[in-house]
Amino acid sequence: MGEVLLTHKLEGERLELAAGGSWTATHAGELEALVERVAGEAPEAKDVSIDMAGVREFDTFGAWLLERLTRQWTKSGREAVVVGLPEHDLGLIEEMQGVNLEAVPKPVRQNPLVNSFAAFGRAGVDFGHDLVIFAGMLGAVSVSLARVVLHPRDYRLTSTIHQFDRVAWQAVPIILLITFLIGAIISQQGIFHFRRFGAELYSVDLVAILVLREIGVLIVAIMVAGRSGSSYTAELGAMKMREEIDALRTMGFDPIEVLILPRILVLVVALPVLTFLGSMAALYGGGLVALLYGGISPEIYISRLSDAISLTHFKVGMIKAPFMGLVIGIVACAAGLRVKGSAESLGLQTTNSVVQSIFLVVVLDGLFAIFFASIGM
Amino acid sequence: MTKKNAVIKVRDLEVGFGDQTILDHLNLDVREAEILGVVGGSGAGKSVLLRTIIGLVPKRRGSIEVLGVDLAKANEAERRALERRWGVLFQQGALFSSLTVRQNVQFPMRENLEISQNLMDEMSIAKLEMVGLTPQDANKFPSELSGGMTKRAALARALALDPEIVFLDEPTSGLDPISAGDFDELIRTLQQTLEITVFMVTHDLESLYTACDRIAVLADGKVVADGSIANMLESEHPWVKTYFQGKRGSMLADRQMNA
Numbered sequence: 001m002g003e004v005l006l007t008h009k010l011e012g013e014r015l016e017l018a019a020g021g022s023w024t025a026t027h028a029g030e031l032e033a034l035v036e037r038v039a040g041e042a043p044e045a046k047d048v049s050i051d052m053a054g055v056r057e058f059d060t061f062g063a064w065l066l067e068r069l070t071r072q073w074t075k076s077g078r079e080a081v082v083v084g085l086p087e088h089d090l091g092l093i094e095e096m097q098g099v100n101l102e103a104v105p106k107p108v109r110q111n112p113l114v115n116s117f118a119a120f121g122r123a124g125v126d127f128g129h130d131l132v133i134f135a136g137m138l139g140a141v142s143v144s145l146a147r148v149v150l151h152p153r154d155y156r157l158t159s160t161i162h163q164f165d166r167v168a169w170q171a172v173p174i175i176l177l178i179t180f181l182i183g184a185i186i187s188q189q190g191i192f193h194f195r196r197f198g199a200e201l202y203s204v205d206l207v208a209i210l211v212l213r214e215i216g217v218l219i220v221a222i223m224v225a226g227r228s229g230s231s232y233t234a235e236l237g238a239m240k241m242r243e244e245i246d247a248l249r250t251m252g253f254d255p256i257e258v259l260i261l262p263r264i265l266v267l268v269v270a271l272p273v274l275t276f277l278g279s280m281a282a283l284y285g286g287g288l289v290a291l292l293y294g295g296i297s298p299e300i301y302i303s304r305l306s307d308a309i310s311l312t313h314f315k316v317g318m319i320k321a322p323f324m325g326l327v328i329g330i331v332a333c334a335a336g337l338r339v340k341g342s343a344e345s346l347g348l349q350t351t352n353s354v355v356q357s358i359f360l361v362v363v364l365d366g367l368f369a370i371f372f373a374s375i376g377m
Numbered sequence: 378m379t380k381k382n383a384v385i386k387v388r389d390l391e392v393g394f395g396d397q398t399i400l401d402h403l404n405l406d407v408r409e410a411e412i413l414g415v416v417g418g419s420g421a422g423k424s425v426l427l428r429t430i431i432g433l434v435p436k437r438r439g440s441i442e443v444l445g446v447d448l449a450k451a452n453e454a455e456r457r458a459l460e461r462r463w464g465v466l467f468q469q470g471a472l473f474s475s476l477t478v479r480q481n482v483q484f485p486m487r488e489n490l491e492i493s494q495n496l497m498d499e500m501s502i503a504k505l506e507m508v509g510l511t512p513q514d515a516n517k518f519p520s521e522l523s524g525g526m527t528k529r530a531a532l533a534r535a536l537a538l539d540p541e542i543v544f545l546d547e548p549t550s551g552l553d554p555i556s557a558g559d560f561d562e563l564i565r566t567l568q569q570t571l572e573i574t575v576f577m578v579t580h581d582l583e584s585l586y587t588a589c590d591r592i593a594v595l596a597d598g599k600v601v602a603d604g605s606i607a608n609m610l611e612s613e614h615p616w617v618k619t620y621f622q623g624k625r626g627s628m629l630a631d632r633q634m635n636a
Contacts, residue, residue, distance in 0.1 A: 025539050028500075029491040059539035060571065064503055065496075091570040099506040100499055341520025342474030 006034045008041055015045035020054035023062025035065050039072050048073050053084030060092060067096040130356065137334040141264055144257045160262040167228045167263075168270035174227075175274050176281040179219055183211055183282030184289045191294040200294050204301055205308040207286035212313040216279035217271075218365055221324040224271060225357040229332035232263055233353035236336025237346045245337070255337075264329035271325030272318055279317060312377050320368050324361050331357040384409050384542060384574050385430060390439035392422070392429050399425050401598030402439070407542075412568055412575040414585045417595030418616065423578040424468070426595065427544055430576070431465055432456075444541060461489050463542040464535030468550065470527040472519040478505065478530045479515035485537040504533040509563060525556040529563075536567070545577040549584055557581060561588040582621075594620070 005027060008017045017038060023031060050066065052058075070080040085093065110118075148155045190203025236259065239245050245255050283305070290296040296304075335353035339346050385407035392400040399422040407413045417423045428434040430441055432448050441448055446459050472481050482501040486492065492500075502512050508529040514522070522530060528548060535543055548564065549557035561584045568575050579585065585592055586606060593603040594617050602612045609621045 025486075025490055028496065029493070032492060032496050060503065060507075060536075061492075061496075061500060061539060064500060068499070088572065095507060095570050096503065099503040102512060342518065344475035 005031055006038060008038055010045060013044070013046040015041065015048045017048065017050045018054060019050060019052050019066075020056075022057040023055050023065070024057050024059045025061045028061040028065070031062065031065055035069050039069060045078070047079040047081070049081045049083060051084045052082060052089075055085075058086075058089050058092065060096070063089070063092040063096045064099075067093065133334050133338070134330060137260075137330045140256045141261060141330065144254060144261050145265075148257065148261065154257070156258060156262050159258075160266055163263055163266040164270060166231075167224070167266050168273055171224065171227060171270075171274060172277060175220055175223055175278050178223060179211075179216060179278035180281040180285035182215060182219055183207060183285030186210055186215070186282075187286035187289040188293055191290065191296075195294075200296065201300070201304055203294065204286070204290065204296070204304040207290075208283065208305050208309045209313055211279050211282040211286070212309060212317045214317070214365070214369075216282055217275045217317045217320050217324065218361070220271065220275045220278045220321070221328065221361045222358055224267065224274065224325070225328045225332075225361060226354055228267065229328045229357045230350050230354050232329070232332035233336040233339075233350045234346065236260075236333060237339030237349055240337060240339050241341060241346065260329075260333045263333060264326065267325035267329040268322045269325075271328075272321040275317060275321040279314075316368075316372055316377055320365065323364060323368075327360045327364055328357040331360060382409050383407060384444055385576065386440075386442040387426075387430065388440045388442075390426075390429065390441065391437040392425055392434060393437055399598060400429070403595075403599050405593055405600050405603075407574060407576055408591075410568070410572050410574055411590040412564065412577060412588055414589035414592045415576070415578045415595060416580070416585065416592060416620065419580075421595045422598060423595055424546055427546055427576065427578050431463065431544060461485075461538055462540055463544060464538065464540040465544045466528070466531050466535045466546060466548055468546045470519070470531035472522075472527060472531055472534065474519050477516050477518055478510070478522070478533075481519070481530060482533050482537050485534065489538060501533075501537070504536055505530070507536070507567065508533045509559070524551050525553075525560070528552065528560065532563075536571070539571065540573065542574045542576060545575060545579075547578055547580060549579065549581045554583070557583065558587070564588050 005021045005023070006017060006019050008015060010016075021027070050069070052066070055062070066082065070082060073080040082093070187203055187207045190206040191200050194200050194203050194206075236245070239259070245259070248255050248258060287298060287301045290301050291298060332353045335349040335356070339349045383406040385405070387403060387405040390400050390403040390405075391398065403426070405426075415423050415426065425434055429436050430443065436449075443459060444462055446455060448456065448459070451459065472478070473484065476484065479498070479501050482504050483497050486497050486500065490497075502515060505512070505515055510526060510529050510533065514526065514530070519527060519530070532545075532548070535545075545564070549560050552560060561581075564575060564577070565588050567573070577584070577589065591603060591605060592609055593600045594609070594612075594614070595601070596614070596616045601614045602609060602617045606621075609617060612618065612621070
């Protein structure tokens with residue numbers, strides 16, 4: 001640093017520039033400012049000569065700035081001569097004379113307000129598309145399921161067992177832990193608030209009904225959507241990016257049958273199993289807190305449980321589970337197949353998959369609540 | 378021609394994964410402003426050698442000196458300074474998929490240089506035009522490019538900071554023979570105008586004949602032969618013999634003789 005990169009002096013009608021130092025990428029910023037200043041210098045000068053003899057290092061950045069300078073002068077009708085350039089750098093200048101000749105199409109920038117409106121509108125349209133895709137995937141899976149029922153030997157059992165291990169078996173510890181804690185928390189809150197009325201025992205009803213009907217299945221579904229739904233999307237998306245899905249198709253396999261049907265069926269089976277285990281863990285957690293915090297002995301807790309709950313409560317929770325599994329599976333797989341070439345789109349679809357499946361699980365839970373209420377369950 | 382300085386010096390290099398040794402006491406020099414072609418059978422460790430030199434694969438022992446700096450001993454600042462002085466073209470291009478081609482080329486400039494957006498735009502277009510792409514391609518995303526264009530765009534990104542050394546990992550693999558030939562020629566011209574050193578891993582015999590000044594053959598974890606095409610044709614090493622005097626090799630050799 002500290003080298004003089006460019007000096008200029010006016011000799012009559014001739015502007016003489018002398019360049020020195022390193023005309024390289026490292027000094028490009030400095031050099032650009034100098035070149036821009038010199039370009040506006042001495043408007044009265046008729047012609048310009050640039051002496052490059054003092055330049056020690058020269059690369060494409062320097063070459064382009066030199067070329068830009070001479071172009072500017074030539075355009076305003078003045079003559080610019082470059083002298084003293086070493087022979088081996090002439091090729092570089094020649095190269096630069098061929099570039100940036102045509103105007104580059106700039107990416108169009110729109111009004112941010114219009115953009116946000118457009119994004120809002122697009123989101124609405126996309127939501128419609130999502131519903132269509134969801135229905136399409138549901139149809140495709142049903143067709144493939146029908147085919148498998150007709151030809152059971154074609155079913156991918158190995159893949160199913162592998163997926164079941166990942167989705168159900170490996171999820172058991174975390175599901176048990178979380179539902180256990182949720183059961184404990186509900187129990188604690190129930191005892192704390194009911195104690196004021198001397199009705200601690202009713203906290204057992206609270207835990208039992210809430211867990212069996214709603215919380216158990218919801219927590220499990222949300223956990224599975226975050227855990228397995230996201231991995232389905234990422235897996236299928238990466239396969240799509242690497243053309244593995246196209247490869248399957250060209251070999252005469254149906255990707256829906258090979259990849260998606262086993263995954264979705266596994267979720268449909270796994271969710272009730274996990275819900276059952278989760279509900280039991282929650283009841284256990286509730287009982288533990290009832291004993292330690294509320295002083296309700298296990299015998300009383302269990303007898304209270306058997307009074308409070310009927311098979312109906314249990315059924316309400318369990319009936320919902322497979323449908324939630326189906327929704328999670330279909331949303332996740334559809335999102336996976338919609339991944340395009342870039343890493344960004346993979347991330348976007350994985351997020352979409354989790355957000356949409358959790359949303360749909362909650363909506364589905366609401367619809368079931370209305371349904372069960374109207375049939376008196 | 379005078380013997381030029383070695384810009385890359387690899388001494389006694391050993392690299393392996395698990396109990397498998399891939400490079401075994403390997404020595405190699407790459408001289409200033411030459412195009413060195415590294416060949417070898419599949420799995421001979423060509424790409425591993427390249428990745429070890431640029432510091433992506435850890436070595437077990439030995440030393441690597443690039444532009445006078447030993448990477449193992451360099452501190453963070455020295456490493457960064459060195460990394461600015463080389464460019465790497467990965468086998469699949471490794472363009473950032475969420476950025477346009479222009480942004481890909483500008484990425485190293487933006488991170489390393491303090492220059493105006495205007496100059497950055499001009500330079501990125503200049504680089505793209507130098508590698509044979511048009512300004513219209515600049516706003517495309519990597520997923521919209523063909524294989525050849527991806528390689529060209531990746532080369533433009535590798536050249537973004539005017540590096541002194543360019544590492545090319547199989548630059549012509551996956552290209553049709555015409556595009557591959559063009560690419561070889563492009564590397565040759567760029568090497569001459571920019572006076573860079575090129576370290577090229579390749580499978581392509583044609584590239585060796587048209588682009589490379591010197592060839593190093595990797596086999597059994599070592600450089601078993603290095604020198605010009607003529608040296609290769611004389612070599613007695615069985616792999617080198619089969620490679621250069623096999624069906625495809627000798628066809629090219631004949632053509633070279635007749636030319």
